[in-house]
Amino acid sequence: MPSPEPKLIAGNANRQLAQAIGRRMSMHRGMQIGLVDARVERFNDQEIFVEVYENVRGEDMFIVQSTSNPANDNLMELLIIADALRRSSAARITAVIPYFGYARQDRRTKARTPISSKLVANMMVSAGIERVLTMDLHAAQIQGFFDIPVDNLYASPVFALDILHNFKGAMDEVAIVSPDVGGVARARELAQRISAPLSIVDKRREKAGEVSEMTVIGEVTGKKVIIVDDICDTAGTLCKAAEVLMDAGATEVHAYITHGVLSGPACDRITKSKLKSLVITDSIQPTAEVKACENIRIVPIAPMLTQAILNIWNGTSVSSLFDTATLEPIYEPLYPGLAFE
Structure with a gap:
């Protein structure tokens, strides 16, 4: 039977x-x-x-x-x-x-x-x-x-719980940022869940794989900024966005990414970047290099x-x-x- x-x-x-x-x-x-x-x-x-x-x-x-x-x-x-x-x-x-x-x-x-x-x-x-x-x-x-x-x-409901837990007492300082125009809907949904303002990093490419210019649309001065996206591959765009946001007046930059592909130089870039933390899920089995990276944290799904x-x-x-x-x-x-x- x-x-x-x-x-x-x-x-x-x-x-x-x-x-x-x-x-x-x-x-x-x-x-x-x-x-x-x-x-x-x-x-x-x-x-x-x-x-x-x-x-x-x-x-x-x-x-x-x-x-x-x-x-x-x-x-x-x-x-x-x-x-x-x-x-x-x-x-x-x-x-x-x-x-x-x-x-x-x-x-x-x-x-x-x-x-x-x-x-x-x-x-x-x-x-x-x-x-x-x-x-x-x-x-x-x-x-x-x-x-x-x-x-x-x-992943946004789980990310909302994680943000509310780790930024408890400082939620009025949190701002959500979409790393590009295409991810605005995803970032907006999370921003609404935690009642945080939303900003966008507009990027322009001269050719594929290379970002020539980034502009912050919205106010991030004095904010603990959280970048939200679905995939982080080589982390080049993510690390550059963190630099641009810090230059725009953010006090801290964190990232919540659902799928940590993290190929090639990604872990090294994240370690040397201005990102205070990168939170990913275990939708992709993390490598030993990812587990060893001090500013990467994994949320179980x-x-x-x-x-x-x-x-x-x-x-x-x-x-x-x-x-x-x-x-x-x-x-x-x-x-x-x-x-x-």
């Missing part, structure tokens, strides 16, 4: 997060819920092979796999795991993708370029995935690339993802997790005594 509990399986992208979700799910359900026993490995030519050792016939399966670096390998792992589960007669396959790779290729910016995120969506559906749970998609319209349900969670998985399994609302007040009891151990109003 199928198990009365949801079942988790994970690729190699972020096993720490998958195990944390399993631990929290065990606590919620009052029984041990571990990862389904399987092997996800590579042949000598780097071909990916998956073998599931447990019976999954008729089971409600959740694959936990970020499509982060190496993006192609992790994406193929996700697709092959889904195919293995479908061919093993799983009742439903949900892909839990905390970081959705290829999301920055959501439109044609020039002639003769692909829309890779649409291609990835087609591949996932063809592999047998019936539902997607992700967080802070780079472009919200990617949900429309799928012909299956997509639940896009937001396992509590939110666990609740979202249980809500999907129960057939209850996932949108309830968009509210900070709903997440407060879930994150109570992290921020004890914090009363959200």
Whole structure:
């Protein structure tokens, strides 16, 4: 008979997060819920092979796999795991993708370029995935690339709790800043949650990858500034924005970024920058270099993802997790005594 509990399986992208979700799910359900026993490995030519050792016939399966670096390998792992589960007669396959790779290729910016995120969506559906749970998609319209349900969670409610906890007593000095015009909606939402003013850093590029000029739109003098964005890759723009904001009169500059890609020289840049702190989630498994960086702090998303998985399994609302007040009891151990109003 199928198990009365949801079942988790994970690729190699972020096993720490998958195990944390399993631990929290065990606590919620009052029984041990571990990862389904399987092997996800590579042949000598780097071909990916998956073998599931447990019976999954008729089971409600959740694959936990970020499509982060190496993006192609992790994406193929996700697709092959889904195919293995479908061919093993799983009742439903949900892909839990905390970081959705290829999301920055959501439109044609020039002639003769692909829309890779649409291609990835087609591949996932063809592999047998019936539902997607992700967080802070780079472009919200990617949900429309799928012909299956997509639940896009937001990190801003968790960030709001973290800001209210760490800036307690100084909230009147806090200002939220969007690092570019495209991220204004995301920054505005967080600013409204914590009742803080909003400013924008307008950047102009002479050529791709190089910012020639930055201008602060709004008042940041004497403020503890918080830059809000969804992705931090090489951290070049983020560190330059911190300099511009300090020159504009900010007393401190912090950053809250959902997905810490942090590739190449990012950690070194952040260490040497004027950023007092960078807060990221563990949607991408942090490297040893990221963990060793003194001014980078990691907020766990396992509590939110666990609740979202249980809500999907129960057939209850996932949108309830968009509210900070709903997440407060879930994150109570992290921020004890914090009363959200």
